[in-house]
C-alpha cells in the first residue's frame with residue numbers, strides 16, 4: 001500500500017493492509033466524526049453510532065479507526081517544476097504571481113481577489129512550479145466538477161512533464177500518489193496533512209461557501225507548515241478582514257488579463273410575465289433576435305431544473321430554425337453539450353447555475369431569466385456576468401438580467417461590478 005500517501009481511510013478501503021506508514025486514530029470522538037468534524041446522532045440497529053454526514057466516502061462508525069498515512073513520500077524535485085508553458089504573463093499577472101511565490105515561501109496563507117477573466121490560472125503557474133521543483137506537494141481544489149474539468153487539461157498542457165491527478169465524484173479511480181492533483185473540495189476529506197500548497201478556486205461558490213465540513217476538510221488536508229490560497233472574485237468579510245490585518249497575504253487584480261473592463265449588466269429589463277401561453281415576452285424575443293443576427297452564441301440561465309423543459313419548448317416554438325439545447329447538473333450528456341456550445345454548433349444553450357463559473361465561451365452573450373430568484377446571490381450574479389467579454393478579440397458583450405423585483409443581490413452585484421471597474 002504505497003500509493004496512499006497523505007490519505008486517510010478506513011481499514012477496508014486499504015484491504016486491511018495496514019503497515020507502519022499508517023497512524024491509527026479513533027474515527028469518532030465523543031460522537032464527533034474525525035473525518036468531517038460533525039456530531040452525529042444516528043445509530044445502527046446494534047446501537048452503534050455512525051456518521052451520516054460523510055457517508056458517501058465510506059461509513060464511519062464509533063468503533064472504527066481512521067488510518068492516516070503520514071509517511072511523507074519524497075518526490076524527486078522536478079526541473080523547472082515540470083512547467084513547460086511558454087506563454088507570457090501580463091505585468092499585473094506577474095505581480096500577483098510573485099506575491100503568491102512569496103507567501104508560499106513564508107508558509108503563509110493568501111487571498112487572491114481577482115475579477116472574472118483576470119487570468120487566475122496563469123498566475124498560479126509560478127507558485128506551482130516553485131512547489132514542485134522543491135519536491136513538495138500541491139493541490140487545486142474547487143467546489144465545482146465543471147471547473148475541475150476545465151482546469152485539468154489546461155494544467156496538463158502547461159505542466160506537460162508532470163503526471164497530474166484528477167479526482168471528483170463522477171470519475172472514480174484508485175488513488176495514485178501524484179505530486180500534484182486537481183480535485184473537488186469534497187475530495188479533500190480523504191486527505192490528511194497531505195499538501196504543502198492547497199489552492200481553493202472559487203472559494204465563494206456553492207457548496208464550499210458556508211459549509212463547515214468542506215472548510216474543515218480543506219484545513220485538515222494542508223500540512224501544518226503548508227499554505228492555503230483562496231481565489232475569488234467576491235471574497236467574504238471574514239477573508240477580507242484577515243487580509244487587512246495581514247494575517248494572510250492579499251493580491252488584488254481588478255482588470256481582466258486583456259485590460260478590458262467587466263461588462264456592466266444591462267438590467268433594466270423588467271418583464272412580467274417572461275412568457276404567456278407558450279409565447280415569450282416580445283421584448284425578450286427582440287433582444288434574442290438581435291444577438292442571433294449578430295451571430296453570437298447565447299447562454300440563458302434558468303433558476304431551476306424543473307423549469308428547463310418548459311423554457312426549452314417555448315424557445316423551440318419561438319425560434320424553430322435555431323439549434324437549442326438545455327443542460328443541468330445531472331444531465332448525462334452535459335460535457336458533450338458544453339463542448340458543442342463551445343464549438344458554436346449550438347445557437348442557444350439553456351442552463352442552470354452549473355455553468356455560472358469556470359467556463360469560457362468565445363463571444364458568448366448572457367441572459368438571466370428570473371434574476372431575482374433566491375437561487376442567485378451576489379457572487380453568482382457577478383460570475384454569470386463574468387462569462388462575457390473574456391476573449392481579447394471580443395471584450396464586450398451583452399449581460400441581461402430579467403427580473404420582477406430588484407433584489408438586494410442584484411443591487412450588490414451591480415454595485416460591485418461598477419466598483420471593480422473604477
Ligand SMILES: [Zn+2]
Pocket residue numbers: 033034035036037038051052053054055060
Ligand atoms: Zn463524518
